[in-house]
Amino acid sequence: MLPAMPSSETPALLPTPSPATPRYQQIKAFILSRVASGEWGVEDRVPSEHELVKLTGVSRVTVNRALRELADAGLLVRVQGVGTFVAGAKPQSNLLELRDIAEEIAERGGMHAAEVLSLGRLRADAAMAAAFGLPEQAELFRARLVHREDGMAVQFEERLVNPVIAPRFLEQDFSRITPYRYLTSCAPPERVEHVVEATRAAPDIAASLGIPPDEPCLLVHRRTWSWRVVATRAFLTHPGTRYRLGGALD
């Protein structure tokens, strides 16, 4: 993201974007730029504090503050005695919890399975195009699947994807990796919108879930932005079950 190449007399790897910018901010920007450029991928090890001291020429306390704040923000994970790592795809949301249903089920000790009902292309109608900020008739990818926990259907997922974000979406095997997980590996969500609605399931969805059509269902609309564009919309229908959102404010 940033140029950030070494330069002059000091051992500094730091750009010095502005003389007034605190050095710990410069360290943070330095780390962020490496992560954003992909040079340091998810789960990769970040240089140790001592190495960063040598690289950048600032004191360890300053490096420590930069790393600590990035860890507090959820971008890094620090393990005492081991090192500092680029945070995995999961904790991408530090506030509004975006959960992967497979993980959620695994946490409960259940066995997750997904059945792909359809996977293909779709032309956006007016409303859908507007939701994506794309021209009408633009091509979208669509997947429809049923998630099961220990054999019981717990969620119907209808997923629409902006091809720009995940051009190889249609080649994936979503019985092995959830769309959620695949998409967050393609593009980190920057912004999320949730709309939760209580409805009765449409007949085809009710049939897929194996529930009577008058059963109250929870329909979660989720819209996710990445790189400033709408990356994906998900329509998640839960029969009866609850949906936990929770989020810490600090």
Add this chain to the structure above:
Amino acid sequence: MLPAMPSSETPALLPTPSPATPRYQQIKAFILSRVASGEWGVEDRVPSEHELVKLTGVSRVTVNRALRELADAGLLVRVQGVGTFVAGAKPQSNLLELRDIAEEIAERGGMHAAEVLSLGRLRADAAMAAAFGLPEQAELFRARLVHREDGMAVQFEERLVNPVIAPRFLEQDFSRITPYRYLTSCAPPERVEHVVEATRAAPDIAASLGIPPDEPCLLVHRRTWSWRVVATRAFLTHPGTRYRLGGALD
């Protein structure tokens, strides 16, 4: 909230809750307890770093870290060259949008009205006490109201309140100020948990809302923490309508 009385040889005003607790955490707890007890009110000036150094016997770096983290969390406001102050009540939600239904309706151009069905005391049963982290049979405040938009019922609110947070809750006129607005003025929420559930409304609630009892409803459980304790639980029943949560991730 905390005992926090001086003790021994050091000039420390600090309790030493556990020898392993970092000192900057102790300073944070010290400040928080003063604010929570009301000793330091909103907009009051907090002792300067130098004064806290003398009071607590730790170094300025440590005091600075404690104050900085509390300021980052929004509980304090720091002004260079002036001092540190207890933050006002407004900026309570910086991330997860906690909406006031009256505001929400006003934004849509509607007319909000609230009808108070009941307002009084309640003894917590086991489950409720556990949710609040209080002993069984502890006293809670409870309000039940119906919110209307242009005369039409849009939300049934059952509100349980920890008396410690809002001792004068029962004296309020909730047809004029929403419980949400009153409570956030008492204590800024630090953490929020949402659970959303699709149900059918209980008969009494359905009657209050004027809907048939088989109508699918959205039930939002909301639990809010302030000053490290559970401040309030809200059970919000929405007939058919949608509930927007949205939230920016950075």
Add this chain to the structure above:
DNA sequence: GGAGCATGGTTGTCTTGACAAGTCCAGTCA
């Protein structure tokens, strides 16, 4: 009286140095 200035107090940041606590790995000993 009014404008400008010096001063003391406050927060913001940084450095050097240090110790504690945790993990990992290789080498040692039974």
Add this chain to the structure above:
DNA sequence: TGACTGGACTTGTCAAGACAACCATGCTCC
């Protein structure tokens, strides 16, 4: 072979001191 131990490395925390930036106050000078 297996258990244990020690050292190297890492992060977590803290101290003491220093300088910069900023603000409010009171003072001086006009």
